Amino acid sequence: MYLDRKTDMIMSGGRHPIKANYTVGLKNDGKITALHVDLFIDAGFTVDFSPIFPYTINKTMMKYNWGAYSVDYKVCKTNLPSKSAMRGPGDTQGSFFAETIIEHVASILGLDSIVVREKNIHTLESAKLFYGSSVESPVSYTLPSIWEKLKQSASFYERTKNIREFNATNRWFKRGLSLVPCFYAVRLSSRPARVTIFEDGSIAVEVGGVELGQGIWTKVKQMTAYALGQLWPGLSADIMAKVRLFQSDSISLAHGGLTSGSTTSEESCEAVRHACDILVERLQPVQILLKKSNPNGFSWMDLIFQISEGKHQRTRVEQQDKGDIERTSTVPVIQAKSQSVDLSAQTYWVPDSSASQYLNYGAGASEVEIDLLSGATTILRTDIIYDCGRSLNPAVDLGQIEGAFVQGVGFFMTEEHHVDNNGKLVSDGTWTYKVPTIDTIPRKFNVEILNSPFHQKRILSSKASGEPPLLLAASVHCAIREAIRAARKELPTDNNKHFRMDTPASMDVIKSLCALNNVELYLKSLCISTKQ
Incomplete structure (x- = not known):
């Protein structure tokens, strides 16, 4: 069956919209001690692939050590078109929820988000507690070394200082920088x-x-x-x-x-x-x-x-x-x-039952610049280190990492699913559904493949590279949040108050969160500033 693009997009259904409510227990230093999440997954009017989503969301949300952790899932039948599986189904949303919780905790405590992430990133022991046999030997758990290596190669702290200086001297442009980890569990099949x-x-x-x-x-x-x-x-x-x-x-x-x-x-x-x-x-x-x-x-x-x-x-x-x-x-x-x-x-x-599951590790750091007047975002630089094991083909895997990341940027930034009052898809073509373009690609894009040690039970010691790097695009969304936070600090009424930013972080969303979508609001903020 051959379909034109418009018909294909109407029939495909798109990714699952998911609503999350969470309750977090935490300490003043940013250490999270407990997390409970209620998730409501919009499946549409048929089952399709929806039953797998509780599993895929959960395995990605466990990327941090939440302490006492519980999740309640409800797959909801609605009167909307059915949703289907798309690259990283559920994993993408799970990664977004995890990073949103970290950002929320950092905002409430007034800490840098990287401090909260490092407080709650898995040790080998906690990773085994959450992921069980998927965690291999201590040598194979490469995330801590990837994290430290990326902080150095991306000059994270030096650039953070430069960004603060830039934001202090620029009223209409703000920058943000964020570094996020990647945990991705895969299961081999016959x-x-x-x-x-x-x-x-x-x-x-x-x-x-x-x-x-x-x-x-x-x-x-x-x-x-x-x-x-x-x-x-x-x-x-x-x-x-x-x-x-x-x-x-x-x-x-x-x-x-x-x-x-x-x-x-x-x-x-x-x-x-x-x-x-x-x-x-x-x-x-x-x-x-x-x-x-x-x-x-x-x-x-x-x-x-x-x-x-x-x-x-x-x-x-x-x-x-x-x-x-x-x-x-x-x-x-x-x-x-x-x-x-x-x-x-x-x-x-x-596959051997004792080696049918394993974890993929990686980390990504992204720096963005937002235009407060238009809401436009430019990804200035992205650095990625990803563990491919012993890559079967480094050239292919490098392309997979870069392509997955850019596709993830589409999910986190531009690709918005619009329906009318009758549930009919409105964003049924590239004129209304904004896929990543050449302008979306980071201006400077550094990707390093980490060849981890030999592993006897994996296939020639290799690891997957198709979907896991997509989750690293969350670094762009978090960097946009940092830039918006810098803009909101200049609004006396908001200060450091936490704000909600769903996906995608499109131009109108960014402009609205910077409180510059309405001239009246902007003039009001100027008046308050003058009186003070």
Whole structure:
């Protein structure tokens, strides 16, 4: 089914609107001792993916050590269009709620938000308490080192000082800087794959995952060359050019599973590796015989040609009194003829239950500048450090991190879902639904991939990179809040009072929170200022 963009947007439903009420217990130094949250999730008029949201929201909200923690969820059926899953479903909203609570506590106590974050960021012990077996060894818990490294590389405290000086000398432009952590729990699932070697040496690969631009096929192609390259050193480079990937369907490769959760690439790679291991096991006996007859070496094509020749060199069979006699050509293919080599292997990989879940860590710092008169926001700089484990493809993962972050900026800043009084979607195109553009991208964008230590039970020690970095875009929303707070300090009636800022933090929202959306309010503030 092919739809035009407007129809597609009307049918898609969008992300779930969620209302959160929370009660926080805290100490004067910013340490949170208890948190209770009531969440009301607008599912629309059908179930769709809504039942997973309590799980996904909760696993992201636990990014801080809340002490005594409880959540009450209600998935609400409404008379509005059904909502559906979108990149980081529930995780994005959960991250926003967590950061909002931290910002609220900081505002009430008059502390910098980074002080409150560091007071409540997980230690290894508290992370194990909240996330259980998903937390691996102490060496694998890289968040504390990422946090400290980013503070230094982003010159956080020096820039904070510079921003305060800028805000003190600029009436109509304000800046803000915020640094947030990322906790993202993923769960591996089963995945099928088929690898077939043809007589011309080419290799066809089918996997259950769908290529959506996230680089599944690139990583699978590399894994195929790597796994078949076990036959002898230096073979991987020759094989790489011979690999072709085909999009499977439910007949050619049943039980393909969902392409979701940021783990499809590594699951597909592992399934392919197992299929290649089967082929390597079948090819090794023929390889050993070839080494004896070709001491000077042989190529991939020699190996496959030897097998294919063994299958087709049988000529004619003549009937004689004493039985059948098979005549063969003079090509030395005795070893291939003596055994039937199946050059197609299919596997269904099932993850080890003891290693089916793990945590992704990262941190992001963003600096923004807001125009108080128009509400326009410019992201001046963003610094990200993200733990990819042993990246399967650093170039692909780097693109995933940058792309996820920018998409997250759309959620936190520009993408607003409007409906009319009848529930019909109004923002049904890019004229009314503002997706991130080239102007939304940070002017200076620094991303570092942290290669964490070897891990025996993860797939080649790699980690997911598709959805977790999206949550780091919360740093932009928090930085906007800091800039607005600086603007409101100049309003005698507001001072440091806490204010609510939902998503997205669009231009009109920012302008309104700076109290400059109304000339009368602005003139009134000037009068109060003059009298004082």
